[in-house]
Amino acid sequence: MESSSAISVKDISHDPSYYTKAFNVFVRHSTEHQMLATWVETIFPRTVVEKIPISKHNQEEKLKILGFGSGTGDLDYTMIAQLLKKFPSISNTVVEPNPDHIVEYKKLVASKSFGSDVDFNWRQQTWQEYYQECQQLNKIKKFHFISAIHSLYYVEDPESTILDIVSCLDEGGILLLVLISENGGVIRQHKRFLSDAQRVVGSETICKILEKCQLKFEAFTENSTIDIACCYEAGNQDGVLLADFINNVKLQESGPPSFVEEVLSYMREGAIQNGDQILLDTEWQVFVVTK
Ligand SMILES: C[S@@+](CC[C@H](N)C(=O)[O-])C[C@H]1O[C@@H](n2cnc3c(N)ncnc32)[C@H](O)[C@@H]1O
Structure with missing residues (x-):
């Protein structure tokens, strides 16, 4: 069997419409x-909404918010x-590079x-492009x-991205970060099959960065599951997309069938059977950073 380290994997985030489907x-x-x-409905009101000082936001000034990689917007909406x-009233800047996500x-x-309570400033670009543009115009909002x-x-x-984001916060402003942790099934896959550069950063690394930069933050740890049963049904297109999303690469295009088999079987070993479902555990952390 070809060793996984010899496989040149194709990152799914380089193909925006495929990424959206996955x-x-x-x-x-x-x-x-x-x-x-x-x-967001239960904890966000007391950890974020209550803490944003009201004195700065009278009837004339809108609350200014920014979504960094808002995706299709359902969580931002909540x-x-x-x-x-x-x-x-709220002014919402959406920084999202994927055109399909902006459409959704x-x-x-x-x-x-x-209604007129929220206005949207759509920025179809990456955070880096957005931030650079603000710097060049000398207008850091x-x-x-x-x-x-x-x-x-x-x-x-x-x-440096976290520090740039924090520099865009008003005094007393809040940054909410959510990332998966290394304890879950997704990073377990990445650690086994991807190089350091291809692997996603885990919440543990972000926690260390927040501590190192002496930022004030609260952390919450949550667990959820992904039902990966469809990944093991021959011809199931959802299964192909889901396996690619979890593994962060286009598996079928990345190597021989033996490689795909190896990845899928390692993923199954890390999951638990629950009736018809095969559940992969994902742990994730929420960081509420206050400036
Ligand atoms: C996993 S999705 C999460 C979407 C959404 N926040 C959610 O949780 O439903 C990641 C999003 O980050 C966006 N993204 C990727 N690179 C980015 C960058 N450099 N700057 C801003 N957004 C980025 C992607 O296009 C995608 O919409």
């Missing part, structure tokens, strides 16, 4: 998005609904309108709240 399948097969939505309970997010906004939910994986230097 991400949507992941959302359907994982309990995580629902759990995050519940977290957070905005909570923020509107305290702040009457705009559809969501059109279908569940916030300050925000009261910034969220980066499962999107810090895609930057080269998480430490």
Whole structure:
């Protein structure tokens, strides 16, 4: 069998429309998005909404928020609904490089309108492009709240990115970060089959960065599962997309069938059978950083 280290794997994030399809399948097969939505409805109000000082946001000034890699917007939408309970109007900057995700997010906004209470500034670009543009124009806009939910994986230097994001926060502003941890099934796969450069950064590394930079933060650890049973059904297209999303690469295009078999069988070993389901555990952490 060819050794996995000899395989040149194809990162799925380099193909935005494929990534969108794979991400949507992941959302359907994982309990995580629902759990995050519940977290936003139950814990977010006291850990984030209550802590953003109201004195700075009178009727004339809008609450300024930014989504870093908002994806299709469903979680951002839930957070905005909570923020509107305290702040009457919001200006939301969406920094999202994937055009398909922006289209989906705009559809969501059109279908569940916030009316004139929220205005959207759509930026179809990466965070790095956005930040560089602000620097070049010498116009670093300050925000009261910034969220980066499962999107810090895609930057080269998480430490400098975190510091750049914090520099865009108003005094007392809050940054919400969500990342998977190394204890879960996803990073277990990455550690086995990907090089350091291809692997996503885990929440443990981010925690160390926050400590090193002496940022003030609270951390929450949660667990969810991904039902990977479809990955083992011959001809199941969802299964192909889900396995690719979890492993962060286009498996079928990355190597011989023996490689795909090796990856899938290692993933199954790390999961548990529950009736018809095969459940892969994912642990993730939420960091609430206050400036
Ligand atoms: C796993 S998805 C998470 C989407 C959303 N936050 C959620 O949890 O539903 C990661 C998102 O980050 C976006 N992304 C990737 N690289 C990025 C970058 N350099 N700057 C900003 N967003 C990025 C992707 O396009 C994708 O929409």
